[in-house]
Amino acid sequence: MRRFTVYDSRTREVRLFAPLHPPRVGMYVCGLTPYAAAHVGHARTFVFFDVVARALRRWGYRLFYVQNVTNLDDKLIARAAEEGTDPLALAERHFAEYRAAMEELGVTSVNYYPFATDYVPEIVAQVRVLVDRGFAYRAPDGSVYFSVAKFPKFGELSGQNVAALRPGARLELDADKRSPEDFVIWKAATPGEPAWESPWGPGRPGWHVEDTAITERLLGARYDLHGGGIDLIFPHHEAEIALSESATGEAPSVNYWMHGGALRLAGEKMSKSLGNVLPLSEALEAFGPGPVRLFLTNVQYRGPLEFDRERSLPEAREAYDRLRLPYDRFSALLAQAGAAGAGREPPEELAAQATSLVERLDTTLAADFDTRGAVALLFGWVRRLAEPGVELDGLSAPALELLRSPLDWAREVLGLFAEGGAASGSDEAPGIEVALAARARARGRGDFAEADRIRAELAHRGIEVEDRSDGPRWRRVPVG
């Protein structure tokens, strides 16, 4: 197991990671509330934790990665009412879209997506423990609230001082609460909404308790990693600590808290509430998963990231091509080498550099998941490969694989180059090859008008043609 460090939001320091039960690692990441389509901001968080999961597995940890789905809450109920549908069905639909987008993005590391409503017995049980132990109370309306005053550590994660919280617009001054900072863990049923029976009357789970009931069941009273967006620190994660540690009597419930920075659009956080979102599906359709993943992993995960509709993804596409084209070239050469048998060996120095670079990539990432630093190393490698004197043609298959290994690392850990053979020169589109042959004949007889016409026609179909020294090649590009 490779050692790595991670910034822990609770202690506010970079710490050496030590699992509770090596080599096993439990990781819980707050998923989304699927009341609307996922956007690029969501992707930032989930792509990052996907990289974390890929890295941990590569480094020899046996990771169990859980990402919950809040498939019932006020927003879902409100949205469903607007659309005249059932909130659970609405959540199901948006979650299916989310999964499809994640699949396309290569976010394949999550072991299990528990739905809140599938854990109602666990939630009721945890609420009961909290009530029995005096941490929570039933209000007259049948809701159950957690009494923040009973948990002195409340505020430790966020640095908030309960007394200083502004009882503002959002902090409901609810007559049912004994204290304004108390939060609901069991919501009394409203007619027409989904409800479950409980010792306190019919109702549904509150937001925070769904996570703590699920984590206690799936990961135990204490587990290794908890992740989520930075906007969840308060109140959500603060409340989770209070609930878990009060219910189980064990602390700390979470050994390492990881929070991903926000994606900003024109200086503001991209969010459904603000309405300034770029739907993930649009980004994927226009640019494909590679540029999106590169854009999102090309920064330190904790800080804010500025997203510009006009520039960010087009820039990322250019940058991504610098990495992907060499990767594709290796793939093509390997296909040839496999057929042709033995080939040359690479210069010793280059081979040694490839090997040491892979190690450097791992050590770079092992320093608090420095994806940005790793990407910089990858660019350095493709520059090295492009230097005069580096001849890849004719290398043996093992040699090609060795020189490709840093890029394979990027595929395995960062999830790049996963968009299935978009490589040119394949026989997947014979029509394109026919057109290119016709264009080659036109160029041969000096009929450049015809050659350009064919090129324009292919461009119209989303096929970009490049005349290289070794002949034309094509690739798919987004149209428009």
Place this chain on the structure above:
RNA sequence: GCCGAGGUGGCAGAAUGGUUAAUGCGACGGACUGCAGAUCCGUUUCCUGGGGGUUCGAUUCCCUCCCUCGGCUCCA
């Protein structure tokens, strides 16, 4: 107001108590090309919010001010 994260080149964004402040995008020049693109080479030389302090040396550590963003019981 309180809590938290930030302010680095045209843009996005790294890093370190010390030789030319990474990387990418963009721009410019060149090679190559019928042209374009891609690729390669070169250039983009005096970029670390303001002011103090510590130090031989600060972008980095300390103080202060200004600004931006996030959270303050919707949020990835």
